[in-house]
Amino acid sequence: MNYFIIREGQNYGPYTLADLQRYVGSGEISLADMASSEGMAAPVPVSQIIGNIAAPPQYQTPAPAAPAAYYPDAPNLHWGLVLLFTVLTCGAFMIVWDLVQAAWMKKVQPMSQSLYYYIGAAVILALVYFTAISSTVGHSPNASGGLLNLIYAVLLLVGRFKLRTSLEYHYNTVEPMGLKLSGVTTFFFGGIYFQYHLNDINRRKLLDRMYASNR
DSSP states (O other), X not given: OOEEEEETTEEEEEEOHHHHHHHHHHXXXXXXXXXXOTXXXXXXXXXXXXXXXXXXXXXXXXXXXXXXXXXXXXXXXXHHHHHHXXXXXXXXXXXXXXXXXXXXXXXXXXXXXXXXXXXXHHHHHHHHHHHHHHHHHHTOOOTTHHHHHHHHHHHHHHHHHHHHHHHHHIIIIISOOOOOOXXXXXXXXXXXXXXXXXXXXXXXXXHHHHHHHTO
16 A cells, blocks of 8 residues: 655655655654555544554564664855855856755655745746847847746745755754754755754754764
């Protein structure tokens, strides 16, 4: 039987029972997340599914303890350098850095969708430049420029807030860091604001490792 995880009105999946158990173990799916499948009258918490359905035989046999889940560290370029490079490249660097942050988040939390929106925004922005150059060379009005710019802005903002949601979820459940991100600052500063917090998270994780190694 396949299951779908429901978050923010969207379905993710399908997942088998073994998939659910694995993702719960790694922290990517919470026991409080709602799940549904064919034959269910209404979604139920993942905890009920795992508690009510026996695991496949291979998961019931004794096995060595699994190593703790490993999550790659966030991109660690100083936020001030991100801002500097963005200014020097007239914003081009920020487009690339958005993709870097979102691609990392996709590795950490596979259900994160920010990368798709950032890719879409980058494609639309390329079309904006292409149509602008074409209209300039051809001395013709750029009728689609305004619409393309609007689509770009929408995709960029949706990508930012999707990434914000993924960051807060991960760093408040899987790797608890008490991360709280302002919606207003996310709207205006996006990746630079995220990078400031990611730098701080990397610093705290490094101190924790140094402390653990010295114990």
